[in-house]
Amino acid sequence: AQSVAQPEDQVNVAEGNPLTVKCTYSVSGNPYLFWYVQYPNRGLQFLLKYITGDNLVKGSYGFEAEFNKSQTSFHLKKPSALVSDSALYFCAVRDNRDDKIIFGKGTRLHILP
Amino acid sequence: GAGVSQSPSNKVTEKGKDVELRCDPISGHTALYWYRQSLGQGLEFLIYFQGNSAPDKSGLPSDRFSAERTGGSVSTLTIQRTQQEDSAVYLCASSGLAGVVFEQFFGPGTRLTVL
Numbered sequence: 001a002q003s004v005a006q007p008e009d010q011v012n013v014a015e016g017n018p019l020t021v022k023c024t025y026s027v028s029g030n031p032y033l034f035w036y037v038q039y040p041n042r043g044l045q046f047l048l049k050y051i052t053g054d055n056l057v058k059g060s061y062g063f064e065a066e067f068n069k070s071q072t073s074f075h076l077k078k079p080s081a082l083v084s085d086s087a088l089y090f091c092a093v094r095d096n097r098d099d100k101i102i103f104g105k106g107t108r109l110h111i112l113p
Numbered sequence: 114g115a116g117v118s119q120s121p122s123n124k125v126t127e128k129g130k131d132v133e134l135r136c137d138p139i140s141g142h143t144a145l146y147w148y149r150q151s152l153g154q155g156l157e158f159l160i161y162f163q164g165n166s167a168p169d170k171s172g173l174p175s176d177r178f179s180a181e182r183t184g185g186s187v188s189t190l191t192i193q194r195t196q197q198e199d200s201a202v203y204l205c206a207s208s209g210l211a212g213v214v215f216e217q218f219f220g221p222g223t224r225l226t227v228l
Contacts, residue, residue, distance in 0.1 A: 090156060
């Protein structure tokens with residue numbers, strides 16, 4: 001069965017600094033990986049996904065994520081954080097042998113002005 | 114086009130009552146998922162439907178929970194004999210064709226409060 005771990009409940013970053021939100025996964029087959037964001041009082045929005053190909057994936061709002069097969073990680077990154085990036089971020093994984101998508105517990109990102 | 118819709122947006126019920134939560138997926142999407150979001154618990158997978166295949170019910174927490182999907186479209190999640198620990202936001206998501214890896218589109222959720 002697949003699983004996802006987001007080791008940090010909360011990440012604090014000063015505005016303008018680079019940010020990283022960590023995610024590691026476990027699957028039996030090949031992984032399909034996703035990042036979603038949930039702004040306060042709003043639904044989950046898709047940010048980006050990794051299916052195959054280039055390990056660096058670019059997504060919405062300037063975010064990117066790097067797939068690292070040897071470390072089974074898919075960390076979310078942004079070169080320069082904005083206060084408006086403050087939100088709850090979820091990593092998700094799907095095993096290529098299954099259609100079920102499992103989410104991590106989420107990481108709350110605080111960007112400090 | 115219209116996104117995923119869920120109803121009701123809020124539901125307050127008394128312990129022991131049954132509730133039904135409805136999800137209307139995006140037209141044409143074959144996959145439909147139910148998740149539960151509790152404070153500090155992230156998104157908990159409940160059940161997954163794909164086309165006419167048997168649903169994956171592996172995430173349902175107890176036999177008080179059940180779901181059905183009629184005509185490959187609308188889905189209803191039913192919780193019988195509700196308990197206070199069932200209080201959460203119930204999210205529905207849909208995605209595209211089987212065998213193609215699409216991202217999920219989420220509805221706004223139903224906030225369930227069991228008194």
